[in-house]
Amino acid sequence: MAEKTWVRMVTAQTPTNIAVIKYWGKRDETLILPVNDSISVTLDPAHLCTITTVAVSPIFDQDRMWLNGKEISLSGGRYQNCLREIRARACEVEDKEKGIKIAKNDWEKLHVHVASYNNFPTAAGLASSAAGFACLVFALAKLMKAKEDNSELSAIARQGSGSACRSLFGGFVKWIMGKAADGSDSLAVQLVDEKHWDELVIIIAVVSSRQKETSSTTGMRDSVETSLLLRHRAKEVVPKRIKQMEEAIKNRDFGSFAQLTCADSNQFHAVCLDTCPPIFYMNDTSHRIISCVEKWNCSEGMPQVAYTFDAGPNAVLIAHNRKAATQLIQKLLFCFPPSSDADLNSYVIGDKSILKDAGIEDIKDVEALPPPPEIKDAQRCKGDVSYFICTKPGRGPDLLSDESLALLHPETGLPK
């Protein structure tokens, strides 16, 4: 009688993260080891997340992966590194209910199917590879019953995509650059969890972009090779800023947090400009957003909003508290109203309660907004921003036990 076949499946959800002290530059391209520490805030997966289902079964004859419904190749070095490292840590698995028994040394002969889905557009430049690789590694670790904790798992996710390591935790996270040549001490640790500073509100402006950006991998390699300022940044500036940022987060010192965040974002972009050929990730809209925020912060006794930009024109704005966030969304909607044919409901997404607090229910309310008093001759730049996402600091990776959320069919192991 033929042995009953089985499929063991696990579904995980991981958040994405935004660096407030930036990672830019590797000292080792293969192991993905950085030239400096970095610190990030994890975003609420309710609004931005990756969901990944991983399945193992003796009926699978090769490793396969589907991303947002399309099959992709797993032959690249980064995927291979993650798969190899996780497999090396696989342990015995026994599921009596389903009649599954996998010995430790069975894993190297078994193949996996992976289906991954981002609830935000890949093209929007919102760090989908960070969430993606973190989810892949976390899900596989659960599938294979690896004993490693999230920091140890982060060292594996790091080999898929550097910033992925920071998505293994919620709240504020630090990626310690490490010293070891094998990268075993280059991993993420949680500084504080997502409840520590829960009055922060995060508004992301997804900026319309005409051009395809330089990839981070290429860009940071060019920077390491050609920027005469990068080394000074990595050796002299970032170490001090990391310490100050840790203090600011611990003490919920928003003034210092904002000053450091903005300065580090600007310095990262300065290093990009100091590269050969120069890299321009921010565009005129990004600059206008910065200008709005700088003017408002300057007009108040104390900064109300921090801004930071990654390798693209999108602005991540971190408001001190709900009141500041409400005022911020009003100023942003004045300066960057939607195109006339747009629907407010798709123009401000995520946590819509901020919009409600701002008293904005429809496009008429947007049109009626007064100009921010701190900006002389404030202009309304229709269509410069594609949409806004309201969110907040969020938790780390989680397993989803609800089988209806799985992306693979429980019997075929193929995408639903």
Add this chain to the structure above:
Amino acid sequence: MVTAQTPTNIAVIKYWGKRDETLILPVNDSISVTLDPAHLCTTTTVAVSPSFDQDRMWLNGKEISLSGGRYQNCLREIRARACDVQDEEKGIKIAKKDWEKLHVHVASYNNFPTAAGLASSAAGFACLVFALAKLMNAKEDNSELSAIARQGSGSACRSLFGGFVKWNMGKAEDGSDSLAVQLVDEKHWDELVIIIAVVSSRQKETSSTTGMRDSVETSLLLEHRAKEVVPKRTKQMEEAIKNRDFGSFAQLACADSNQFHAVCLDTCPPIFYMNDTSHRIISCVEKWNRSEETPQVAYTFDAGPNAVLIAHNRKAATQLLQKLLFCFPPNSDADLDSYVIGDKSILKDAGIEDMKDVEALSPPPEIKNAERSKGEVSYFICTKPGRGPVLLSDESQALLHPETGLPK
């Protein structure tokens, strides 16, 4: 009365940051190329007469105040160096000590718009100092005069010479050794062609004076640039200019322009002088340079969005202009004759005579999906490296009336 004409200049190794705000002493050396005054210049007439009861100045036809520190410094420093003047023909005899009791009238005119961000104060202060020195028969050479012009506007010191010029930062506290010297004259590398793209700008820029002070105070990268990067680049740039090594020249000029703007971005609050159009121009040039064996064009940007493009030679300049006109055509209602000004022979060489020729241009092969961004550039100026300050002996070019000393 004396009338002088001075060129403007563009730094290829940038000055950004002072170690002394009053004397205008920089934190690093800088090197510039002087632009041909035939296309961009300041003309200044200075006059002295016992009938003038106060110092007065008119700039582009409007009277302006001379009470500011910078004007006062220049006037004081030049007056201290005034000598005897004797003009037997006109029956004028001024003794050295008479100068402190006499007043001057100054009329100055830029043949390019001030708002275009084309370094009008550099040309302006250089011209003022040069003209006054001639008027007052000062014995100082142009380097010594540059130390005075420097106190009006830092980059003005470099407009006291043609060709390629270096502003030595100096060490002395009193700034007496912070002055300009000529590296080579304008004939040394006369195949270079310079095309300036005057970029449409929506906003008023941060002033250089405020901007560089904020950078000195807040940029953690500026000190490293000034101490470690610029000294090496200055040496390499001097070599490249001396040897007419365009490849090195271009690499250094572009890198230094980008690093200057990087320091501006690293400032608190951040300063953005370049805009999307500036970036698109850089992208065009970078793509072309990379597609050729050796760079054809260097770019550099000052404290504004305008691009100064230095082409290796006439052939490169002609191709450059074709690529620029493809990527940045004029608005449909524009007149080609006012869209490309200065030396129009480059346009001729490019075979472009009217708007139809502009519309018919082919896309640069090295740019995938090349777009045509109408109206992003206000106009282009074609010029070249040029000579230093000169006196204009033709009295009809004087800006003040020979009898009243008032603007014509």
